[in-house]
Amino acid sequence: MKKARYHHGDLRAALIEAARLLVEQNGAERLTMSDASRAAGVSTAAPYRYFHDKDALLDAVALEGLERQRQAMLQAGAAHPLGSEAAVSAIGHAYIDFATAERGVFKLMFSQTRTHGRSPELLQKGKETFGVLLSQLAHREGGSPNDPPIRTRGLRLWTFVHGLSFLLIDDKVSAMEIPLDLSEMVADATRRFLQDS
């Protein structure tokens, strides 16, 4: 229907979506502006109207991914009583599910964007995502998400699901021939870390 127009309409969003698909297919390190431009149907110079450089485009993909992951975690937690072990476990499972479902974007989000600190938006979105877990823990223990003990417990849980995500998407679990029931693994770790040692 839509004929080839000189102006695209919403090139910025189209580039992010094209880049997202390419990152998912080949990994962020193999993304080229040429490919993204081609996929969006524009010349290779067009993206620079919206993104200062390739890293800026990747940052946008990462930001969008962070938001989607946060939504998934939020939804997973909401299916259980606030502050319950089941809620915490479900959030962790959702984290890993996102990682394995979108390994390219996940790795970009957490490990291939040059020090999140450089982008205030990424940093902020990251805090919001971590906050999904923290608020559950805070409710559980009747404190504030800013309490150091709660943040430390949050780190323990995050550390575990983060590590498992990487081992899974980098195929270490299968390479090391380790039997794994993911749900059981997450539930077990959640239980151990929620204990008052």
Added chain:
Amino acid sequence: MKKARYHHGDLRAALIEAARLLVEQNGAERLTMSDASRAAGVSTAAPYRYFHDKDALLDAVALEGLERQRQAMLQAGAAHPLGSEAAVSAIGHAYIDFATAERGVFKLMFSQTRTHGRSPELLQKGKETFGVLLSQLAHREGGSPNDPPIRTRGLRLWTFVHGLSFLLIDDKVSAMEIPLDLSEMVADATRRFLQDS
């Protein structure tokens, strides 16, 4: 002393070392064959006598890193009674120490090498490294490193130190403003995971 010779002597090793330093400085994704060649003092075509392509050079750097990390873990474990909680904890700590001391190489080793499975040497070396932990657990529980329950427990511990390594080197812990006593963190996790649930 040594004048500029046409032949290098041990170019292969020199290239790996040069690449290692560059990876550590700029990250594997920014390594160029040009830079590595320049650092080794040869032309940009010379490396191709020893490495099929850039990925092959990076694989060599990763392999060398895996071996060094394995040695560090072995040594850390040997400082404690075989199969003790302290030994397991020390191995985990050594794992993280390596990651934070050589973040560029560490990320290359575990997450930026095209699916270890493709390189039999990397896969083998990875198994040996995981074996350092497994043999401690096997001694502890009086079983074989191949027993599924032992491998699963190994995965739990690996998952944790792996996750913490990534969160640390990608600056998430500091970005999220989480207080952290690394030794305490590792000891705590070890204790929790060595418990019989």
Added chain:
DNA sequence: ACGACGATGTTAGAACCAATAACATCGGTA
């Protein structure tokens, strides 16, 4: 209505990189 102008796109090109081919040099061995 309509025309100017800013926003958004294109084409051309400079600087860089990976990888290969053709050529040069060295050193060990018959």
Added chain:
DNA sequence: TACCGATGTTATTGGTTCTAACATCGTCGT
């Protein structure tokens, strides 16, 4: 000693990022 294979170099091709100069469009003021 003279050859020849191993190890380097130079030159080239095709691809990359990013910028500059130019083209087109649509919207807003008159």
